[in-house]
Amino acid sequence: MIPAPFEYEAAESAAHALDLLARHGEDAKLMAGGHSLLPMMKLRLAVPAVVIDIGRVGELAGIRADGDDLVIGATTCHADVAASALVQSQTPLLAYAAAQVGDPQIRHRGTIGGSLAHADPAADLPMALVALGGVVEISGPGGTRTVGADDFFAGFFETSLEPDELLTAVRVPRCPGPDWGYQKFVRRANDWAIVGVAAAGHRIALANMGPVPVRARAAERALAEGASVADAAGLAAEGTDPAEDIHADRAYRQHLARVLTRRALEHQTG
Amino acid sequence: MQIELTVNGAPRSDDVEPRLLLVHYLRQRCGLRAANVGCDTTSCGACTVLVNGRSVKSCTMLAVQAAGQEITTAEGLAAGGEMHPVQQAFRQEHGLQCGFCTPGMVMAAAGLLAENPHPTEAEVREGLEGNFCRCTGYHNIVRAVLAAAESMSA
Amino acid sequence: MSILGTRVLRTEDPGFLTTGGVYTDDVVDDRLDGAGHVFFVRSPIAHARIRSVDVSAALEAPGVIAAFTGDDLADLPPLAPPMPDMVDGRMAQPLLARDVVRYVGEPVAVVVTEDPYQGEDAAELVDADYDPLPAVVDPADAADGSRGLLFPEAGTNVTVTFGDAAALRPDLFDGCEVVVSRTIVNQRVAPAPMETRAAAAAWGEDGRLTAWIPNQGAQDTRGALAEMLAIDSSSLRIITPDVGGAFGAKFGADPEHAVVCWVARQLRRPARWAETRNENLIGMTHGRAQRQVITIGGRRDGTVTAYRLEILQDSGAYPRFGAFLPMLTILMAPGPYAISRAEAVARSVVTNTTPVGAYRGAGRPEATAAIERAMDLFAAEIGQDPGEVRRKNLLPRFSEPHRTAFGALYDSGDYVAALDAALGAAGYSGLREEQVKRRAAGDVIQLGIGLASYVEITGAGAEAGGPRENASVEVHPDGSATILTGTSPHGQGHATVWAMLASEELGIPVDRITVKWGDTDLIPEGGGTGGSRSLQQGGVAVQQASRELLGMARERAAAVLEANPADLVFEPERSAFEVAGDPEAAVPLATLAAAERLVVRTVFIAPGATFPFGAHVAVVEVDTETGKAVLRRVVTVDDAGTVINPLLAEGQRHGGIAQGAAQAFLEEVIYDADGNPLTASFADYPFLSATEVPSFELADMATPTSYNPLGVKGIGEAGTIGATPAVQNAIIDAVAHLGVRHVDMPASPQRVWQAIQEAAAGKDA
Numbered sequence A: 001m002i003p004a005p006f007e008y009e010a011a012e013s014a015a016h017a018l019d020l021l022a023r024h025g026e027d028a029k030l031m032a033g034g035h036s037l038l039p040m041m042k043l044r045l046a047v048p049a050v051v052i053d054i055g056r057v058g059e060l061a062g063i064r065a066d067g068d069d070l071v072i073g074a075t076t077c078h079a080d081v082a083a084s085a086l087v088q089s090q091t092p093l094l095a096y097a098a099a100q101v102g103d104p105q106i107r108h109r110g111t112i113g114g115s116l117a118h119a120d121p122a123a124d125l126p127m128a129l130v131a132l133g134g135v136v137e138i139s140g141p142g143g144t145r146t147v148g149a150d151d152f153f154a155g156f157f158e159t160s161l162e163p164d165e166l167l168t169a170v171r172v173p174r175c176p177g178p179d180w181g182y183q184k185f186v187r188r189a190n191d192w193a194i195v196g197v198a199a200a201g202h203r204i205a206l207a208n209m210g211p212v213p214v215r216a217r218a219a220e221r222a223l224a225e226g227a228s229v230a231d232a233a234g235l236a237a238e239g240t241d242p243a244e245d246i247h248a249d250r251a252y253r254q255h256l257a258r259v260l261t262r263r264a265l266e267h268q269t270g
Numbered sequence B: 001m002q003i004e005l006t007v008n009g010a011p012r013s014d015d016v017e018p019r020l021l022l023v024h025y026l027r028q029r030c031g032l033r034a035a036n037v038g039c040d041t042t043s044c045g046a047c048t049v050l051v052n053g054r055s056v057k058s059c060t061m062l063a064v065q066a067a068g069q070e071i072t073t074a075e076g077l078a079a080g081g082e083m084h085p086v087q088q089a090f091r092q093e094h095g096l097q098c099g100f101c102t103p104g105m106v107m108a109a110a111g112l113l114a115e116n117p118h119p120t121e122a123e124v125r126e127g128l129e130g131n132f133c134r135c136t137g138y139h140n141i142v143r144a145v146l147a148a149a150e151s152m153s154a
Numbered sequence C: 001m002s003i004l005g006t007r008v009l010r011t012e013d014p015g016f017l018t019t020g021g022v023y024t025d026d027v028v029d030d031r032l033d034g035a036g037h038v039f040f041v042r043s044p045i046a047h048a049r050i051r052s053v054d055v056s057a058a059l060e061a062p063g064v065i066a067a068f069t070g071d072d073l074a075d076l077p078p079l080a081p082p083m084p085d086m087v088d089g090r091m092a093q094p095l096l097a098r099d100v101v102r103y104v105g106e107p108v109a110v111v112v113t114e115d116p117y118q119g120e121d122a123a124e125l126v127d128a129d130y131d132p133l134p135a136v137v138d139p140a141d142a143a144d145g146s147r148g149l150l151f152p153e154a155g156t157n158v159t160v161t162f163g164d165a166a167a168l169r170p171d172l173f174d175g176c177e178v179v180v181s182r183t184i185v186n187q188r189v190a191p192a193p194m195e196t197r198a199a200a201a202a203w204g205e206d207g208r209l210t211a212w213i214p215n216q217g218a219q220d221t222r223g224a225l226a227e228m229l230a231i232d233s234s235s236l237r238i239i240t241p242d243v244g245g246a247f248g249a250k251f252g253a254d255p256e257h258a259v260v261c262w263v264a265r266q267l268r269r270p271a272r273w274a275e276t277r278n279e280n281l282i283g284m285t286h287g288r289a290q291r292q293v294i295t296i297g298g299r300r301d302g303t304v305t306a307y308r309l310e311i312l313q314d315s316g317a318y319p320r321f322g323a324f325l326p327m328l329t330i331l332m333a334p335g336p337y338a339i340s341r342a343e344a345v346a347r348s349v350v351t352n353t354t355p356v357g358a359y360r361g362a363g364r365p366e367a368t369a370a371i372e373r374a375m376d377l378f379a380a381e382i383g384q385d386p387g388e389v390r391r392k393n394l395l396p397r398f399s400e401p402h403r404t405a406f407g408a409l410y411d412s413g414d415y416v417a418a419l420d421a422a423l424g425a426a427g428y429s430g431l432r433e434e435q436v437k438r439r440a441a442g443d444v445i446q447l448g449i450g451l452a453s454y455v456e457i458t459g460a461g462a463e464a465g466g467p468r469e470n471a472s473v474e475v476h477p478d479g480s481a482t483i484l485t486g487t488s489p490h491g492q493g494h495a496t497v498w499a500m501l502a503s504e505e506l507g508i509p510v511d512r513i514t515v516k517w518g519d520t521d522l523i524p525e526g527g528g529t530g531g532s533r534s535l536q537q538g539g540v541a542v543q544q545a546s547r548e549l550l551g552m553a554r555e556r557a558a559a560v561l562e563a564n565p566a567d568l569v570f571e572p573e574r575s576a577f578e579v580a581g582d583p584e585a586a587v588p589l590a591t592l593a594a595a596e597r598l599v600v601r602t603v604f605i606a607p608g609a610t611f612p613f614g615a616h617v618a619v620v621e622v623d624t625e626t627g628k629a630v631l632r633r634v635v636t637v638d639d640a641g642t643v644i645n646p647l648l649a650e651g652q653r654h655g656g657i658a659q660g661a662a663q664a665f666l667e668e669v670i671y672d673a674d675g676n677p678l679t680a681s682f683a684d685y686p687f688l689s690a691t692e693v694p695s696f697e698l699a700d701m702a703t704p705t706s707y708n709p710l711g712v713k714g715i716g717e718a719g720t721i722g723a724t725p726a727v728q729n730a731i732i733d734a735v736a737h738l739g740v741r742h743v744d745m746p747a748s749p750q751r752v753w754q755a756i757q758e759a760a761a762g763k764d765a
Helices: A014-027 A035-044 A076-081 A085-090 A094-100 A104-109 A114-120 A124-132 A217-224 A229-233 A248-267 B022-027 B084-092 B102-114 B121-127 B139-153 C013-018 C116-123 C139-144 C218-229 C255-267 C277-283 C319-333 C365-382 C384-395 C415-426 C426-441 C495-507 C534-561 C589-594 C648-664 C718-734 C749-761
Strands: A007-010 A027-033 A050-053 A064-066 A070-073 A135-141 A144-149 A153-155 A166-173 A179-185 A194-200 A203-207 B002-007 B010-015 B050-053 B056-057 B071-072 C036-043 C047-053 C065-070 C109-113 C128-132 C158-162 C178-189 C198-203 C208-214 C235-237 C271-274 C288-299 C304-314 C340-351 C445-455 C468-475 C483-487 C513-516 C568-571 C575-578 C584-586 C599-604 C613-623 C629-641 C698-699
Touching: A014 A027, A014 A166, A027 A035, A027 C109, A035 C483, A070 A085, A076 A085, A076 A094, A076 A104, A076 A114, A094 A124, A094 A194, A104 B056, A104 B102, A114 A124, A114 C116, A124 A166, A124 A179, A124 A194, A124 A203, A124 C568, A135 C599, A179 A248, A194 A248, A194 B071, A203 A217, A203 A248, A203 C158, A217 A229, A217 C513, A229 A248, A248 C599, A248 C749, B010 C208, B022 B050, B022 C584, B056 B102, B071 C158, B084 B139, B084 C013, B102 B121, B102 B139, B121 B139, B121 C277, B139 C648, C036 C255, C047 C109, C065 C116, C065 C255, C065 C319, C109 C255, C116 C139, C139 C277, C139 C288, C139 C304, C139 C340, C158 C319, C178 C365, C198 C255, C198 C584, C208 C255, C218 C235, C218 C255, C255 C271, C277 C718, C288 C319, C288 C365, C304 C365, C319 C365, C365 C384, C365 C445, C365 C718, C384 C415, C415 C445, C415 C629, C415 C698, C426 C445, C426 C534, C426 C648, C445 C718, C468 C534, C468 C589, C483 C495, C483 C534, C495 C513, C495 C534, C534 C568, C534 C584, C534 C589, C534 C599, C584 C589, C589 C599, C613 C648, C613 C718, C629 C648, C629 C718, C648 C698, C648 C718
Parallel strands: A007 A050, A027 A050, B002 B071, C036 C271, C208 C235, C304 C340, C483 C513, C629 C698
Antiparallel strands: A064 A070, A070 A166, A135 A144, A135 A166, A179 A194, A194 A203, B002 B010, B050 B056, B050 B071, C036 C109, C047 C128, C065 C109, C158 C340, C178 C288, C198 C208, C198 C271, C288 C304, C445 C613, C468 C483, C468 C599, C568 C575, C575 C584, C613 C629
16 A cells, blocks of 8 residues: 655645645645545545655754743654653653554554554543643744644544644643553554543543543543542543444443543553 | 665665665565564564664564664674674573574663663563563573673673 | 484575575566566545556556556456365456455555555556445354345355254254353454565567566466466466475465566567565465364263354355365364264355455464364363363274374374373473462462373365475486575575485485476476475475386396396495495496486375374463463474474474464454455564564474385464464463453454453353
């Protein structure tokens, strides 16, 4: 399986990428590591006329601390996020999540920005961003804007990014310490989550429990009101509408969400 | 379009179609057929090569994305006709049967050991989660990687 | 010291490890210069009448050389099913579908392009128009015809029956104190060799076809292909490149292979094809696919007295080898047990799914899975330990062949010893103690221990007079040797082991012996590699040829040395004959070969099939909150007679165990109700990775057979036969205390969790 023909443009800077986007309009797609877009193109589910490669734009990669936040450039690959001493010490949940993506080869190419822009509801990083209450930084023809995680994911494989916009960086709060948990329920290590749960303090995000990564708000509320972890976790599936597939039906997914939420709130990883 | 890159230590310059996948570039243009295509979904790892020393699935990378990079394939791992310690260990431990996954498996293992020279058995298994083998049940592959780690640090 | 029984490293490995194997898609050959690339257009619908297939737009696409539909190939015969006398010939698969498509993935057209990338572009432009028909997906629906017929002209979806269901004895279970019956599923799985199917074809000036095809026996592939192309076998040369795994699914030839050869003839230029993984998962034959009703009865003391197996075999859309799998399942139905009354029947039906064929074990894993599940159900019903129940019912040790009620002649066996060795190696009683503790503590993670005893059949040939294989051995003037074999390795290591066998006799080092196979002009006859036959027939033939060669050489040496042949001794270290007591008077084989070609071709004929046996113990942990099972240990005893190269024999066991385990808890080909495949990529088909299995624990046991001079039986399929029920039984065992009696394979987390819920709700699970 191979992609349909396309034209290739290599962006030299973020501004150049925006120019190219403006020039080619909706026919163009951005590619960094290509690990979300290329598989779609090989299946011909994505048929862009132009691919704009931002993989060599240095200003879009890298990890730095900024006050109470960490800022991770959009084209930073998962392996670099996972291995970053800064991320490991300041926001360990994000380092852990990045280490769960795909397999080593995928983590060497796939990028944090690409994964978020792809917006697979079963994926690790969208769930992690929601749990952490992070924001994405976006550049467009009209300047820059930031969008919170809860608003960024607009639907099944859809985000609030406009076609002429570029996701430049991800900003997450520093949450050092052990008050987090992460549960990715899979049959094989390199699969997407059948159900995932990330908990950062009392913020709980669920993967694959709806068209977008969602907060377990009923459980969060119960925790805030002093409920036990077990009781709060029992509410984790409230309001969710998970799809059914070959791995799990709706009732089983909701059951898993409750079990895994309890484990995540108990700071377990797995 | 024209790309310049290094393949197994030798500089190359080629005119390629933008959609040409790196694995097909290596197989068809460079005549390096060790890397195989085993799936279409970035799942099986039979096409694994090193890009700047890191393991990558060459079916999910465009040749144009490899411009300016250093590519190493199984053919390039054996220096001066001497098999790399990972290749030697695969033979010693019978870590291959039909051989189809082998070049990708060897490259993934070499990449793993470059990042983690002393892995545990569990770390080897996790490190190879992106490489499928239908013949060996992974048993001897895992032994081979552990043996290679030992011989490389000796 | 004998080289046999030692861990000789494979001679074939350096190439695989450095430049990689030369698989069909890697073949560079003058005869293939300028080859057109074939791309198949496949049916996206499970059952439909074809209204039209329009290739005109595709013909205009860049690089397109030609495009063909079923009408273009209408003159060619369809793919004949095996044992054509037993099935309705109207159910045979055409090379390209013409009037009706019967499964998603059935080829309906081809485009041929200059560049391989252009094929996929052009294929998108082929306009095929279909009138959907009701899809028959469930084999039970197929059997009763309630959703319609795939071949109305045949009047039934039943392709073949085995035994007479009407003649089943109503009194079979009379007198039993306990009878347990259950419908179980041996699910459809994909062989999924890492190398997908491929072909390259070139017609010579002489009108002969040379075809490079990954296969399990070039001679068999030649026959199948010649039939589909309606040419004489002598016009066809098959060359077998390196083969990237086969597992039963690369025997013979598929319609696609014939189409590629036909295209090359039609276009008068070479053609080649390499399928995608998506095509492989819907186009290559699948395996297993049985629904079984098992009924077991006996006494409360643990004695099993009666067993019945009723099989509904899903053949897929066209009857291929899959339709005949029940023959082997029935033959092996009672397994290693002495059950006084047993009977088995089967029906095979067509469904709108990918055709079913052989997959590692082919019919025998299904037999073992059935009886081993039955044993556990029986043990659970009477509240006895499953190890005890097995021990009580296993046939006692025998060294003279034992004839079963189903006609199988077991050559030799010591099943109790195998079971005890496996239980001992696993530390069975300690595991049970640990299980008791966890149950008492109500742990979330529960321990499960699963057993399987098995006996299987290997080297079963269809030849009259006994299964056989040929080999040629030639010693060259430079002291090296060449072996020609009718077997066809694709990972098994024949190049090394056949060389060991000749080296043992001839004293020529292994690295100076070349083994050749898979070229039908060089080796016109051969049975290939499958059914775990190779060593016990092909390997033995190499030994026999080497010995015959030595006999011939002895006569010639005697003439050269002017001595009595009986006074000569062969010195393997010099690879030379010498006069006894006078080492100066010697002549090496190489010298004899320089004087006159020194070559022997021989055929070894076995008295019959052999019956390897063993026992597997699996240990799993099941998370009772999520239902997820994690495989912790697999301990096996696999007795396949004498072991020639332990390194390679262990490799065969490892690989089989992993595949067998994967069927128990992971793998399944799934269709929706309309016959759409839901597992058509490696993203969806859960191919086992290194993280889902532990390292395996192998215990040794070797009971030689008298059926061949080496004492060897087959080892290739032991793993898939023993491990599948052991792992399934272990998962069920882990939650048995919660009331669960059965979970169908694959025992996925959801299935296990649901079984726990149903048991808690008081439903029979």
